[in-house]
Amino acid sequence: MGSEYHFLLRKKWYSDPADTDPTYIRTAVMKPQHQRQEHTASYYAATARDTTRYPVLQGACTADICIVGAGFTGIASALTLAERGYSVAVVEANRVGWGASGRNGGQLIGGFTGEQKIIKRFGQDVARTIWDMRWRGHEIVHERVQKYSIACDLKSGYIDVAKNRRETGYLEEDFANLEKYCFPWDYRLLSKEETQSTLGTGAYAAGLINMRNGHLHPLDLCAGEARAAHHLGVQIFEQSPVSNIVHGRKPRVETAHGHVEANTVLLAGHVFHRLEQQRLSGTTFQAGSFIMATEPLPEAIRNEINPQDLAVCEVSNIIDYYRLSADGRLLYGGRTNYSGRVPASIRASLEPRMLKVYPGLKGVRIDYEWGGSIGIVIRRIPMVGRIDDNIYYVQGYSGHGVNTTHIMGEIVADAIGGTMERFDLFAKMPQIRIPGGNAFGNQIVALGMLYYRLKDLL
Ligand SMILES: Cc1cc2nc3c(=O)[nH]c(=O)nc-3n(C[C@H](O)[C@H](O)[C@H](O)COP(=O)(O)OP(=O)(O)OC[C@H]3O[C@@H](n4cnc5c(N)ncnc54)[C@H](O)[C@@H]3O)c2cc1C
Numbered sequence: 001m002g003s004e005y006h007f008l009l010r011k012k013w014y015s016d017p018a019d020t021d022p023t024y025i026r027t028a029v030m031k032p033q034h035q036r037q038e039h040t041a042s043y044y045a046a047t048a049r050d051t052t053r054y055p056v057l058q059g060a061c062t063a064d065i066c067i068v069g070a071g072f073t074g075i076a077s078a079l080t081l082a083e084r085g086y087s088v089a090v091v092e093a094n095r096v097g098w099g100a101s102g103r104n105g106g107q108l109i110g111g112f113t114g115e116q117k118i119i120k121r122f123g124q125d126v127a128r129t130i131w132d133m134r135w136r137g138h139e140i141v142h143e144r145v146q147k148y149s150i151a152c153d154l155k156s157g158y159i160d161v162a163k164n165r166r167e168t169g170y171l172e173e174d175f176a177n178l179e180k181y182c183f184p185w186d187y188r189l190l191s192k193e194e195t196q197s198t199l200g201t202g203a204y205a206a207g208l209i210n211m212r213n214g215h216l217h218p219l220d221l222c223a224g225e226a227r228a229a230h231h232l233g234v235q236i237f238e239q240s241p242v243s244n245i246v247h248g249r250k251p252r253v254e255t256a257h258g259h260v261e262a263n264t265v266l267l268a269g270h271v272f273h274r275l276e277q278q279r280l281s282g283t284t285f286q287a288g289s290f291i292m293a294t295e296p297l298p299e300a301i302r303n304e305i306n307p308q309d310l311a312v313c314e315v316s317n318i319i320d321y322y323r324l325s326a327d328g329r330l331l332y333g334g335r336t337n338y339s340g341r342v343p344a345s346i347r348a349s350l351e352p353r354m355l356k357v358y359p360g361l362k363g364v365r366i367d368y369e370w371g372g373s374i375g376i377v378i379r380r381i382p383m384v385g386r387i388d389d390n391i392y393y394v395q396g397y398s399g400h401g402v403n404t405t406h407i408m409g410e411i412v413a414d415a416i417g418g419t420m421e422r423f424d425l426f427a428k429m430p431q432i433r434i435p436g437g438n439a440f441g442n443q444i445v446a447l448g449m450l451y452y453r454l455k456d457l458l
Contacts, residue, residue: 036239037094042103042370043293043331044219049151052096052223054230057237057258063089065416066253066262068242068275071101072218072401073394074268075225076140076409082232084413089260090226090234091253093241097222099270100401103372105291105321105333107158107311108141108214110134112397112404114381118425126425131181133422137403138212140410141221150224153326157310158213161195161204167315171208178210185212199312200305203357215311215323218402245275247388264416267393271375279387282434284375284396290346291333291372292354293325295365302328305358320353330354330361337371346371374399377431382408384426392416 039045065081067074070092078088092098111134119127145154162168175189187210190198195207230236237255245265246252253260267275271286297305302324306312311323320334332354335343343349346369355362377383377396382404384394394412397404415423 037098039095039098040103040370043325043368044102044217046368048219048223050220050223050227052226054236054238057091057240057255059258061089061235061258061260063087063235063260063262065264065266066091066260067266067268068253068273069268069270070096070226070236071099071268071270072222072405073408075222075229076406077266077268077412078234079225079229080409080413082229082234084417088234090236091240091242091255091260092238095238096226097219099272100372100374101222102219103370104218104401106215106218107313107321108138108216108402109400110213110403112382112400114379117379117381118429121429122425133407135212137406140406144225148224148228150221152217152220152224154214154216155309156211156214157308158210159198159310159312160208160315161312162206162315164205168206170315171206174208187211198308201357242275247391251391264390266412270395271373276387280393283383283431284377286373287376288337288371288373289333290335290350291331291370292347292350292366293368294330295367296328297330342371379432381429382426383431384408384423
């Protein structure tokens with residue numbers, strides 16, 4: 001399944017104009033009344049089919065499980081738990097899908113960061129479990145889209161692309177693993193010429209097509225799952241930042257205007273929350289990337305640059321990723337930022353990169369530009385664990401997420417029901433905590449990524 005290094009390469013590192021201000025994190029949690037936000041001005045928000053409007057949490061409420069955060073982690077978990085008969089309340093500071101889940105590249109990619117580290121620690125016995133797990137999120141997404149009729153432009157088809165011989169080696173390694181595990185979906189290693197005719201660019205040395213991966217409108221998926229959960233009885237509260245959690249036999253999740261009393265709490269606030277700092281500070285750091293959307297491209301151009309409608313992802317250390325939207329725009333993402341700074345113009349920083357791949361797109365109008373934050377953990381192993389017997393957390397996917405969040409939602413729901421096998425694979429992995437907390441940690445992440453950026457140039 002590729003080297004650990006390879007997995008690191010393909011992770012996405014993102015940041016966002018509204019969110020990269022570190023004061024947001026403090027004020028959003030500690031002074032919530034000033035910080036409730038609407039969706040960022042993304043292509044997804046502009047084209048969302050389902051504009052969620054759930055009430056603010058006011059007064060007292062009870063549930064078996066209270067989930068903090070309504071991104072994919074929170075919503076996917078809520079839906080799994082509701083399907084299993086639990087009563088659930090989800091409390092969101094802003095809107096369903098407001099964070100990374102509603103503004104990402106929309107690429108449904110197999111695997112999660114840190115796979116090799118887990119196998120190294122627990123031995124080859126768990127390799128098959130990890131392999132199956134790396135595709136489980138796809139199954140959940142496909143099942144839900146069908147079962148709950150969620151319109152989210154879900155499409156199969158994805159290609160990893162390599163720029164040089166070294167990166168081609170990563171694709172060959174991935175290909176060997178697909179062979180080894182008798183991967184039942186279509187996949188194919190492409191030569192330079194085949195990659196060129198698949199993507200209409202000579203920018204790449206090779207490609208690996210995987211038809212199990214794909215792409216979708218992430219905000220529509222998140223909102224659609226939230227609606228399905230709501231129909232199953234999940235109480236969802238928006239514009240309700242959680243300011244505190246009181247521990248106990250029945251923990252209490254508090255906001256400015258109300259609280260939820262539950263048997264169990266799940267923290268799914270990603271990189272934005274500053275709850276439970278005694279245990280979690282200095283573990284998850286904010287990084288960012290940016291996306292722009294062109295105007296809808298004429299059919300002739302779409303057929304030239306991506307006739308199979310694949311999601312495309314580079315395998316360099318610092319990746320670019322792109323795909324066509326359902327209405328024919330090129331959504332081009334990349335331009336990683338590890339310091340929390342936002343480029344003066346997202347378009348100005350991304351457009352030259354797009355034109356390097358597709359010079360023929362010079363002059364196309366850019367209709368949207370936005371960014372988002374991801375949570376990076378130093379060892380790249382998703383942070384899954386418990387603060388108390390009844391307070392769980394799941395965060396820090398280091399770039400992956402559409403697939404991984406759905407896997408984690410199921411794993412944490414299993415754990416709440418008493419099945420710990422897959423949960424423990426993550427929970428027992430040691431994590432690194434940076435003394436000095438979050439600001440200092442971000443400098444370390446920035447330095448680490450500078451190293452990888454230089455490696456790309458060598
Ligand atoms: C620009 C970008 C592109 C990406 N591209 C891809 C991609 O193509 N494929 C892929 O697999 N992954 C991608 N990712 C990563 C993926 O989007 C994330 O890993 C995933 O969405 C994380 O989901 P989450 O639910 O954990 O966090 P989020 O979606 O960020 O949700 C966390 C939620 O918690 C809420 N919250 C925080 N604190 C509180 C509080 N105190 N009280 C109440 N609510 C709170 C926030 O408001 C937020 O809505 C990308 C990320 C970004 C930013």
